[in-house]
Amino acid sequence: MILSAVNISKKYNDVQALKNISFDVEKGEIFGLIGPDGAGKTTLFRILTTLVLADEGTATLDGLDVVKNFQQIRARVGYMPGRFSLYQDLSVEENLNFYARIFNTTIAENYELVKDIYQHLKPFSKRRAGALSGGMKQKLALCCALIHRPIVLFLDEPTTGIDPVSRKELWQMLQKLKNQGITIVVSTPYMDEASLCDRIALIQDGVFLKIDTPENIVDQFEGNLWSASADNMSKLLQDLRKHAAILTVFTFGGTHHITVDVSKITKEGLIADLDKAGYKEVEVKEIKAGIEDCFMSLANN
Numbered sequence: 665m666i667l668s669a670v671n672i673s674k675k676y677n678d679v680q681a682l683k684n685i686s687f688d689v690e691k692g693e694i695f696g697l698i699g700p701d702g703a704g705k706t707t708l709f710r711i712l713t714t715l716v717l718a719d720e721g722t723a724t725l726d727g728l729d730v731v732k733n734f735q736q737i738r739a740r741v742g743y744m745p746g747r748f749s750l751y752q753d754l755s756v757e758e759n760l761n762f763y764a765r766i767f768n769t770t771i772a773e774n775y776e777l778v779k780d781i782y783q784h785l786k787p788f789s790k791r792r793a794g795a796l797s798g799g800m801k802q803k804l805a806l807c808c809a810l811i812h813r814p815i816v817l818f819l820d821e822p823t824t825g826i827d828p829v830s831r832k833e834l835w836q837m838l839q840k841l842k843n844q845g846i847t848i849v850v851s852t853p854y855m856d857e858a859s860l861c862d863r864i865a866l867i868q869d870g871v872f873l874k875i876d877t878p879e880n881i882v883d884q885f886e887g888n889l890w891s892a893s894a895d896n897m898s899k900l901l902q903d904l905r906k907h908a909a910i911l912t913v914f915t916f917g918g919t920h921h922i923t924v925d926v927s928k929i930t931k932e933g934l935i936a937d938l939d940k941a942g943y944k945e946v947e948v949k950e951i952k953a954g955i956e957d958c959f960m961s962l963a964n965n
Contacts, residue, residue, distance in 0.1 A: 666691040666816060666847045667712065672721035674707050674870075681707040682870040685721070689816075689849060694842055696861035697851040698955065704870040705851035706746060709820050712849070713743045726815060739767065742809035746820040746851075748801045752794030756785050756804055759793055760811060767812030777844065778807045781837055799830030806837065810846075817841065819850040823857065835860050855956040866959050873962040878955055885953035885961065887911065887923040890931065894943040903941060909934070914960050921957055 667689035674682040682704045689695045697705045710716040712723055714734035723730045725737050750759045760782075764771050775782075784803050788796060793804060802822055809817060819838075823831040835857070838848055850861070858864045858878045866873040866881070874881055894900045901920055904913045909928035914921050924934075931948045938946045953961075
């Protein structure tokens with residue numbers, strides 16, 4: 665394994681940001697932290713990249729302790745924070761040269777690593793970083809995090825706030841980096857990005873709910889999951905929550921996902937109940953759980 669954390673805890677005043685976090689990351693994998701804002705993802709990244717000290721617990725990266733060997737670790741990791749933190753008044757090229765010099769290297773020395781990403785930026789090499797679009801800013805930040813050829817790359821919500829095309833391009837770039845042997849630890853609030861990771865940890869309120877492959881997490885979903893829709897979705901939400909045979913109800917886009925006690929009701933029975941209550945265009949069907957369904961189920965329990 666390339667990264668290991670054991671019982672990491674961190675508190676800010678009365679807020680427990682992390683509580684007894686333990687996990688390992690294998691060399692060469694994409695490991696995802698999936699959870700909403702405020703779940704503790706950024707705090708964990710800052711601890712693992714030696715920027716913040718944990719209150720309790722230990723962590724090692726490439727066999728080095730994140731507290732005792734912080735200087736060696738900083739040369740081995742690349743960190744792309746959630747907020748764009750490069751120099752806005754420097755050009756694309758100047759930012760990249762600056763970060764290369766910090767790590768006693770040059771763009772030329774590691775150009776092969778960032779070439780595919782930098783090709784998107786080349787037409788704007790003289791443009792100030794602050795004048796770039798959101799997607800281009802993320803590509804520049806990724807180049808700067810990679811320019812010293814780190815063995816582990818930490819990306820804190822890299823696709824937040826960028827357009828769908830840029831999101832897709834960024835994940836394609838991450839797959840190419842993985843193929844070059846770089847281990848990637850990435851956080852995201854987007855549940856649909858979980859399937860792009862080799863393994864994921866679902867995190868809520870500073871606690872890991874589950875760690876496994878996305879496929880295994882979905883396969884282990886417990887319960888009978890249906891989707892329900894009708895003409896008045898807001899009223900339907902309230903009525904479904906009052907139904908004796910329905911265990912949980914969560915809104916997913918244009919439908920409500922419900923877990924049901926099938927010993928008490930059938931799909932046909934629920935449709936009949938909703939018809940009797942005056943709903944029109946009623947549709948109830950059995951569905952396969954997704955990562956978001958699994959997250960909501962684990963968080964609810």
